[in-house]
Amino acid sequence: MTLKKPSVVLIDLDGTLVDSVPDLAWVTDQMLDSFNLPPRGETKVRKWVGNGVKSLVKRALTDQLDGEPEPDLLDKAIPVFMSLYEQHACVESTLYPGVKQGLAWLKQQRIRLGCVTNKDARFTLPILDKLGIHDDFDIVISGDTLPRKKPDPAPLLHGAEFFGVTPDKAMMIGDSVSDVKASRAAGFSIVCVSYGYNHGADIRTMEPDAVIDTFAELESLF
Ligand SMILES: O=C(O)COP(=O)(O)O
């Protein structure tokens, strides 16, 4: 399948650029342990990532995707998670295979790049730095940059405005239903990676414009 070449590409972080689950699962289980709750492990955490820290902590405390913990417990657990994750945001996290190559190719095509994640800036920036890809992005829009996160289109529209392009010239690359919904609502095209998190469901069911198995495949898309 070929797509119209965009002027701007905004790229999701967790499950798209970075396999962040090993660190998120470690932090989640340490946080649970401090409240005498049992560990949930990587397989469950992999299904719970993608809607920001508050959602992940709620899911971990209740052991359910749409669980609502006691408000008091949640209020105590969030700062514990934050402080653990601040110290342990990028110990085992890695770039997915092909990411470096794909970013280099996009830049060679003179496409401007931004990163759009639901992760708070205090975690996003050190991870991008440590993995050596911060300088590839002209703008980083984190989960707390604006009042609303993905699936709201606001972060994507903010990115398009920053680059001075209309949404029809912009593309998002992501891994989850939130990325597809935000892109559709913003009028961006959307390419998804097949290997990401997406709460354990196949992203093809959301009918993105294209699905790639690695960033190296971007070269054959447009
Ligand atoms: O859930 C998060 O904290 C971030 O997830 P995202 O990078 O896939 O938007």
Ligand SMILES: [Mg+2]
């Ligand atoms: Mg993601």
